[in-house]
């Protein structure tokens with residue numbers, strides 16, 4: 329089941345997303361004592377990161393019980409501006425009271441195949457031997473309908489066993505590591521953040537597909553027991 333919320337602009341979208349994350353964190357911790365979160369990459373979440381590091385949001389967020397992972401990573405060094413963890417650390421995580429041992433970066437400096445196996449091992453060590461169940465996975469939407477690093481036409485879309493896989497994308501950086509659909513679709517909550525006029529066409533094609541229209545990877549995000557929340561701004565929703 330999915331729900332769409334449209335906000336007047338990207339700032340209001342990001343504030344609402346911050347409040348949503350805090351609510352999910354408080355709910356998860358009340359239940360299990362910890363909040364298992366996967367961050368998305370790209371530029372859209374950067375405004376959200378800036379909001380989450382400022383009061384009152386940063387003081388409401390239970391950082392000590394929050395465990396941060398990534399939905400995907402580009403195989404570039406941490407200091408590279410295209411590294412997803414670089415932005416999240418630089419804008420948010422280095423500025424809040426989250427214990428360093430609660431942050432689990434994808435080891436993108438390793439060879440892609442080894443990095444995928446290593447991250448899968450990390451998930452098993454931290455979350456247990458069964459298919460991991462994230463309390464919340466943040467996702468973005470690419471212009472081609474990709475999400476995380478699940479790109480159209482890639483074999484990873486059909487992966488049923490592995491939790492983490494290496495991907496060769498047709499956009500730079502080409503080598504990436506991504507959570508697979510079995511993990512993403514086992515999440516309790518998915519939050520897509522989609523902002524800007526440039527996403528209006530793909531958002532319409534994903535949310536209101538014409539009959540027989542091709543399946544976009546983002547449409548394959550259908551959690552078995554979870555909810556999909558779409559947070560968009562008016563520009564991105566202008567064709568809906």
Ligand code: 6PG
Nearest residue numbers: 369370371372468469470475476
């Ligand atoms: C990545 C992201 C990717 C991103 C979308 C949207 O590593 O590229 O995880 O899935 O969320 O491409 O990116 P923007 O927010 O920059 O438009």
